Amino acid sequence: MPALKNLFATRWGIISVGAFIGVFAPLLQKWGNPGNMGVCVACFERDIAGALGLHRAGVVQYLRPEIIGFVLGSLIAAYIFKEFRPRVGSAPIVRFVLGAFAMIGALVFLGCPWRALLRFSAGDGNAIFGLLGLIFGIWLGTLFLKGGYNLGRTEKTHTSVGWLLPLIMLGFLVLTIIFPQIKGETRSGVLFYSLKGPGAMHAPLIVSLLVGLAIGFLAQRSRFCTMGAFRDLILFRQTHLFLGICALVVVAFITNLIVGQFHPGFAHQPVAHTMSIWNFGGMVVAGLAFALAGGCPGRQLFLAGEGDGDAGIFVLGMIVGAAFSHNFGLASSPKGVGPHGIAAVIIGLLVCLFIGFTMRKKIA
Amino acid sequence: MSTVVDARGLSCPQPVLMTLDEIKKVNKGEIEVLVDTDTSKENVTRAAESQGWQVKEIQGKGEGYRIIINKD
Numbered sequence: 035m036p037a038l039k040n041l042f043a044t045r046w047g048i049i050s051v052g053a054f055i056g057v058f059a060p061l062l063q064k065w066g067n068p069g070n071m072g073v074c075v076a077c078f079e080r081d082i083a084g085a086l087g088l089h090r091a092g093v094v095q096y097l098r099p100e101i102i103g104f105v106l107g108s109l110i111a112a113y114i115f116k117e118f119r120p121r122v123g124s125a126p127i128v129r130f131v132l133g134a135f136a137m138i139g140a141l142v143f144l145g146c147p148w149r150a151l152l153r154f155s156a157g158d159g160n161a162i163f164g165l166l167g168l169i170f171g172i173w174l175g176t177l178f179l180k181g182g183y184n185l186g187r188t189e190k191t192h193t194s195v196g197w198l199l200p201l202i203m204l205g206f207l208v209l210t211i212i213f214p215q216i217k218g219e220t221r222s223g224v225l226f227y228s229l230k231g232p233g234a235m236h237a238p239l240i241v242s243l244l245v246g247l248a249i250g251f252l253a254q255r256s257r258f259c260t261m262g263a264f265r266d267l268i269l270f271r272q273t274h275l276f277l278g279i280c281a282l283v284v285v286a287f288i289t290n291l292i293v294g295q296f297h298p299g300f301a302h303q304p305v306a307h308t309m310s311i312w313n314f315g316g317m318v319v320a321g322l323a324f325a326l327a328g329g330c331p332g333r334q335l336f337l338a339g340e341g342d343g344d345a346g347i348f349v350l351g352m353i354v355g356a357a358f359s360h361n362f363g364l365a366s367s368p369k370g371v372g373p374h375g376i377a378a379v380i381i382g383l384l385v386c387l388f389i390g391f392t393m394r395k396k397i398a
Numbered sequence: 399m400s401t402v403v404d405a406r407g408l409s410c411p412q413p414v415l416m417t418l419d420e421i422k423k424v425n426k427g428e429i430e431v432l433v434d435t436d437t438s439k440e441n442v443t444r445a446a447e448s449q450g451w452q453v454k455e456i457q458g459k460g461e462g463y464r465i466i467i468n469k470d
Binding site: 043115117119121124179180184186187188189190257262265266269270272274328329337342 | 406407408409410411412414415418434435436437440444445448461
């Protein structure tokens with residue numbers, strides 16, 4: 035086992051995980067997921083918020099099995115390799131707020147870093163502004179990190195604490211099995227479903243779940259992180275995680291070409307708008323929030339799977355943030371930013387700066 | 399006599415930042431880094447090696463690891 039344990043921590047390990055995602059994300063789109071949204075952690079958590087009725091945007095309601103798979107795949111990997119470490123207590127409320135604003139920022143751009151990379155690999159030029167915003171936000175985050183920003187230490191806790199988010203995900207899975215989609219109906223038991231829009235587009239449940247489990251497993255092993263990729267490059271000149279996202283982009287580009295999903299341009303890209311400033315601005319907020327919280331939205335799911343309760347709080351913050359986004363008209367649509375999206379970006383930036391400037395706790 | 403960096407309970411990039419700070423401070427010799435996750439263990443050893451330090455020993459210590467790095 036030790037050989038296998040170290041395999042994923044190597045350069046080729048992280049590259050192969052990025053490549054795996056690069057193959058399967060575009061394929062999930064081919065199998066039914068929305069355009070350039072084979073995997074999007076922010077969009078999928080937003081869809082989950084919709085499926086649960088936390089917001090009532092009719093076009094984005096589906097309990098995405100990929101997210102469930104991410105957490106449970108990571109949990110399985112963590113147990114097999116004896117890395118499940120229940121821990122909690124590093125400024126949980128801050129992580130909740132960061133999660134909420136990360137989501138609000140991401141939904142102004144219409145995608146998390148994962149989707150930004152996938153949109154870019156499919157020829158969506160608007161993603162360039164999103165990625166630039168992401169990098170700028172992460173760069174701001176590294177300034178705070180250099181200045182002593184940190185949220186304090188976690189503490190070891192009960193095993194069952196580490197199990198809570200995985201159990202919530204298992205509960206979601208049970209709900210989708212008890213209340214499957216009924217053709218032509220927007221409700222099935224307690225769950226909401228979309229009849230049109232991105233929420234109505236999805237790969238078969240079992241396919242989504244299996245790919246999610248595989249990605250969750252591999253990402254836990256390799257520590258794949260789209261925020262860490264840029265952060266480590268900026269902060270330490272380290273290319274390790276960056277190689278992972280490079281592999282993702284290159285392989286996703288090739289896969290998109292092969293399956294006919296590469297359409298270069300700016301206008302009429304799937305689930306995207308062309309307001310470049312706000313594509314940039316939304317991702318500045320998201321990038322800064324991810325950097326201050328120590329992980330991209332995917333990484334937070336994988337951490338939650340290996341017992342990190344604070345990462346679990348960040349995930350719940352994102353789901354609640356998605357509800358606010360749609361209830362308050364903060365989220366963008368293909369027509370452009372929402373009625374209060376610009377205000378949300380400004381407030382989100384101020385909140386993140388407040389957190390960054392004021393939380394320079396001395397590490398005891 | 400080695401200096402000790404206690405990064406237990408801290409998530410990345412904190413353990414790496416602390417280790418690199420210590421490396422800059424002492425320039426050579428021996429540093430003992432305490433971490434409590436495998437991710438931190440990998441990140442710290444990777445960062446130390448990139449600075450030309452050697453990983454002398456990694457001990458599983460209770461719920462975490464004690465990493466001893468040195469440079470002559």
